[in-house]
Amino acid sequence: MTKVTIREVAERAGVSIATVSNVFSGRKLVTEELRARVQEAAHALSYQVDRAASQLKSGRAQVVGVLVPNFNDTFFTSLVSRIEQLAAEAHYQVIVVSSQDDQGIETARLDALMGWRPSGIIAIPATNAVPRLLSGEVGGLPIVLVDRVGQSDLVVDTVTVNNHAAGWSAAQHLIDCGHRSIAIASSVSAFRPIHDRIRGVTDCCASQGVPAPRVVEVGLSHESGAEILSEWLGANAHPTAIVAMTNVTTLATLSALARRGLEIPDAISLVGFDDYTWMTARKVPLTAVRQPLEQIADRAWGRLMSRINGSPEAREDIVLDASLQLRSSVARLA
């Protein structure tokens, strides 16, 4: 693969390198005849525009960076999947980096990302603290923050879910079904989205005179979560229903209940969070809160593109609604 350059293509086609460049970038008209000659030459030599050179000269990058906390939660990978697809359609390339739920790594990865001089960044911060680089005050780099948005004095666009309402609707359904003793399986209660969901549940209970739900914090991994929850169930009076705050905690709850031999919904009812195929692939399909995954990705991408194309609109906090998927994991109490 003796790297073939624009010069060789130009020579073979009998034109200048500028013409070749124009054929590929399409920013100046080239007659049909020359265009054909160039295409043919390029194909014959299997020429490929060198991104590095192109980007260096033009300053434009056709790259967007995507930062996610990890690849374990399907919520994040699904988002990445959708964004990759949108990006490809828009002839952008995506560089995905993971912070592995660690602020230090987050900063490092973000730094590395900047080396690409991306056109924009879509980020799900690892914690409530938005990294300095993403606060948007540094300079014109378009940024869209998604999901874990902890602060509110931001200057960048955000796309989130109405987590308070999501929690409320889950609680309302349980209360409607006669539940009074509710527990919450939370991952990290300090994270803003989780915090809001918990408040949603709590507020709903308070509004109807139902005792405040107990909150069990189980961490970010399935294994530790199942362990902690199982122990908690052993040491405390059982609630009649549990509502899980993320898709990982849903899994952890399922494991803990199975481990303790507690039937759903006979012994304990469950409302899960996020909605994936495996939730229906069970004898008792799970009632769950569905986040509008595709919409989140679409809105985030759309917003980023607007910014990249220099839209002067004011910043916006896009808040989408989650919906409760009613299935069979919640018992109707007498």
Place this chain on the structure above:
Amino acid sequence: MTKVTIREVAERAGVSIATVSNVFSGRKLVTEELRARVQEAAHALSYQVDRAASQLKSGRAQVVGVLVPNFNDTFFTSLVSRIEQLAAEAHYQVIVVSSQDDQGIETARLDALMGWRPSGIIAIPATNAVPRLLSGEVGGLPIVLVDRVGQSDLVVDTVTVNNHAAGWSAAQHLIDCGHRSIAIASSVSAFRPIHDRIRGVTDCCASQGVPAPRVVEVGLSHESGAEILSEWLGANAHPTAIVAMTNVTTLATLSALARRGLEIPDAISLVGFDDYTWMTARKVPLTAVRQPLEQIADRAWGRLMSRINGSPEAREDIVLDASLQLRSSVARLA
């Protein structure tokens, strides 16, 4: 963000740009004093090496491309996750592209990938046909093929699982438990790994005089799979056991069985493929074939690095063993 260049850093530190470059690339020694001055200046200006310029001049890229068929199968995302981690440790960046299970898109994405002039590529082809670009005959680009390796006259390294043995061990377990009527839930039987797994099951049955298993092909999506399998169960005599050929078909089988109200393992036994947390998060934990995910990623990465660093070793087909995780979804028949 008035892009700050190496020149400004050099000026501020009172050195030449070559020295700044050396400090960052580390390929020539710089005295501690100057190094400190440079670091400080760089930090003060928040300087970031421009990858495009760096790569253009040096020809080296510190980038590896990763091609996967899709982001729906956890097997692929898990692989990507692990590779991203290994890459970060080695100061490489990963560009992930998805072929969306389509040969046309695969070629397009691969072309785009080449524009980055990556140091190497780890690829899971979408079909048995290895894309021309990856056949390795084009030139020195290091390539490692993983999982879906259809041909055997390759010149590149490969990392696969011993699929025949994996299928065999699943079948053997069923036969040991007294099963004689076995069905296979396959995704796309033509794919080499699937084909081998099916043969493994079939050969094992044949070797012990058990009737040949019936194969049901259910496609790549959970939804269609559940539908097809459910219909099949309605129209045919039930087998006593089903073995699923991928993690998506496992899910599809679970759904189909739940839809038909068939209990596991009382009505039908099930051996799943791939081993994820959700498989244990059920009342009846799933017996499943576990692919050594982490090992696959590690070996693929290791091999790629060897190649990139110019190892002259002969090409190798690395074949790893899958292991059967015994749990409770297979009934012991009288």
Place this chain on the structure above:
DNA sequence: TCTATCGTGTTAAACGTTTATCTCTTGGAA
């Protein structure tokens, strides 16, 4: 004392594009 060697640093020439500027035709409008 005279070279040879080594350790540090600088100079300047690329790398493969993009794009502002220039040149040359061609075809109306006056």
Place this chain on the structure above:
DNA sequence: TTCCAAGAGATAAACGTTTAACACGATAGA
């Protein structure tokens, strides 16, 4: 017929690095 605008290509100057070649002391072997 003359002039000018518009269209289509070509020329050449960057873009921000890396790195070969070079310079300059200091050290050491002869």
